[in-house]
Amino acid sequence: MTHLPNFSQSLSQLIACPSISSTQPSWDQGNKEVIQLLATWFEQLGFNIEIQVVPDTSNKFNLLAKLGSGEGGLLLAGHSDTVPFDENRWQSNPHTVVNQDDKFFGLGTCDMKGFFAFILQVCKNLNADQLKKPLYILATADEETTMAGARFFAKSQAIKPDVAIIGEPTNLVPVVMHKGHMSHRISVEGKSGHSSKPNLGVNAIEIMHKVIGQLIELKEKFQLNYQNQAFDVPAPTLNLGAISGGDNANRICGHCHLDIDLRSLPGMSDDELINWLSEALKPLAELYPGRISFAEMHPSSPSFEQKKPSTLIDIAQEISGHSCCAVNYATEAPYIQQLGCQTIVLGPGSIDQAHQPNEFLAHSEIDKTEKLLTKMIQHYCL
Numbered sequence: 001m002t003h004l005p006n007f008s009q010s011l012s013q014l015i016a017c018p019s020i021s022s023t024q025p026s027w028d029q030g031n032k033e034v035i036q037l038l039a040t041w042f043e044q045l046g047f048n049i050e051i052q053v054v055p056d057t058s059n060k061f062n063l064l065a066k067l068g069s070g071e072g073g074l075l076l077a078g079h080s081d082t083v084p085f086d087e088n089r090w091q092s093n094p095h096t097v098v099n100q101d102d103k104f105f106g107l108g109t110c111d112m113k114g115f116f117a118f119i120l121q122v123c124k125n126l127n128a129d130q131l132k133k134p135l136y137i138l139a140t141a142d143e144e145t146t147m148a149g150a151r152f153f154a155k156s157q158a159i160k161p162d163v164a165i166i167g168e169p170t171n172l173v174p175v176v177m178h179k180g181h182m183s184h185r186i187s188v189e190g191k192s193g194h195s196s197k198p199n200l201g202v203n204a205i206e207i208m209h210k211v212i213g214q215l216i217e218l219k220e221k222f223q224l225n226y227q228n229q230a231f232d233v234p235a236p237t238l239n240l241g242a243i244s245g246g247d248n249a250n251r252i253c254g255h256c257h258l259d260i261d262l263r264s265l266p267g268m269s270d271d272e273l274i275n276w277l278s279e280a281l282k283p284l285a286e287l288y289p290g291r292i293s294f295a296e297m298h299p300s301s302p303s304f305e306q307k308k309p310s311t312l313i314d315i316a317q318e319i320s321g322h323s324c325c326a327v328n329y330a331t332e333a334p335y336i337q338q339l340g341c342q343t344i345v346l347g348p349g350s351i352d353q354a355h356q357p358n359e360f361l362a363h364s365e366i367d368k369t370e371k372l373l374t375k376m377i378q379h380y381c382l
Contacts, residue, residue: 004041007121007366008104012097013037014113015106021081021144023298030059031141034080034113038063038139041120046128047137052156054149060141062149064158067123068131072162074380075136076373077336078115078347079143079150082108089357102363109361110349115167118348118366122373131381136161143332146299150332154339163312163380164336167347169354170327172368174316175345177230177326178333179237180264180303182273185257186211186281186294188245192254201252205245207291208256210284212240215260218280228265230326236273237263237328259297263328266305304333304343312342319375320346327351346372 005013019031039049047065054060063080085094085107092098094107108114119137126135136159140149168175188211190204219238227234238260245256262273277294285292306313313324324344329351337343348365 004044004120004124007117008097008099010041010120011104011106011109011114011117011361014117015097015108016095018095019081019108020084021142022084023145024084027084028058028145030061031080032059032061035061035063035139038080038116038137039065042123042137045120045123045126047123050158052152054141054152057142057148060148062141062153063137063139064153065137066134066159067126068128068134068381070133071160073131073133073135074377075138075159075161075164075336075339075341076115076119076167077138077140077164077332078112078167079141079332080113080116080139081142081144082111082113083144083355086357091358094359103360104363105358105360107359110169110359111351111354112168112347112349114349114361115347118167118369118373122370122377126377133162133381135377135381138336140332147301147332147335150335151299154335157339160339161341164339164341164343165316165347165376166331166333166336166343166345168331168345169347169349169351170345171322171350172320172346172348172365172372173322174313174320174324175327175331176306176308176310176313176324177266178304178330178345179231179266179328180268180270180301180334181261181330182264182270182300183241183259183261183297184277184294185259185297186292188256188288189291189293190252190254190256193252195250195252198252201254202288202291203253204256204291205253207284207288208243208245208258211258211281211292214280214284215240218276226265226268228326231265231328233328236265236268263330264303266303268303270300270302301330302334304331304337306333306337306343310342312344315376315379316344316346319372
């Protein structure tokens with residue numbers, strides 16, 4: 001067998017493979033290099049390897065590695081892509097791991113290529129003949145944008161594990177609930193003209209001002225009528241994220257666009273949110289026929305909840321030493337859950353480091369994470 005890298009070596013090699021996902025084509029990259037590297041390593045450990053082309057993407061792939069045979073077992077899952085970076089705010093090359101101050105600095109160290117380096121280490125001493133149930137490793141594409149990899153994998157129903165752990169950075173606290181996410185662009189079509197004769201035009205910014213008023217009322221209704229105290233932000237949220245319109249001070253604005261995002265509580269459907277948005281804008285749509293529209297910007301991500309009682313939650317709390325919690329961000333958990341398995345989000349590092357300049361993974365995570373993963377594999381596979 002070819003010598004496999006130790007933790008810091010494997011982490012460095014993974015970080016050195018750029019795999020940025022972005023809605024901006026100038027940033028967006030494939031993930032083939034990362035996937036092939038993981039495939040090589042896990043194949044050397046005796047895993048059966050399947051590399052899947054993710055449909056309707058550009059050079060994006062999923063990796064499924066399997067050790068052992070039989071039904072059920074444990075799935076360890078994560079995404080192989082990273083977000084873009086602001087080079088001016090990094091103190092080092094984001095694609096080169098810098099080991100200093102008891103931390104590994106690099107893009108993806110925490111979110112979340114580091115998780116695969118941990119898995120590699122704990123799998124080095126596994127023997128397929130020892131496993132009573134299979135161990136699966138899944139590395140997905142495009143989690144940071146469309147979640148296309150996880151969506152495709154969920155539809156394929158290729159495996160049926162008993163349980164799944166998604167290794168997003170949670171400080172090794174089991175996450176059993178998170179909000180959904182959807183983003184829409186609201187567009188107002190006005191009628192441009194000379195600013196000296198406003199009655200001859202229709203100012204799109206003025207209409208958008210009224211639209212924003214309706215959205216703020218909807219936001220207040222969310223806060224009054226819908227609460228889940230498991231979250232530190234207990235209500236659904238509506239964020240007015242970006243606005244653009246017009247082209248010159250002396251012209252009546254002919255077009256205006258507002259980008260919003262909605263984060264729903266578990267139990268809320270996309271259809272409900274769309275209906276609330278439609279109802280909020282309905283009076284203005286009737287007042288300005290044909291001038292107000294909204295459309296989805298990106299595929300939505302559903303909310304997630306692993307309901308209790310759950311043996312996985314009990315075991316994760318016991319092994320991690322932490323009580324389960326809810327978070328406000330979205331993950332691939334609802335898609336993995338569609339495989340029919342108990343699912344939690346549980347991984348090393350802090351979400352506070354994710355998507356930040358000088359992202360890092362602390363050395364203190366190493367022993368704790370390797371022990372946790374080892375115990376999970378022992379419980380569900382041996």
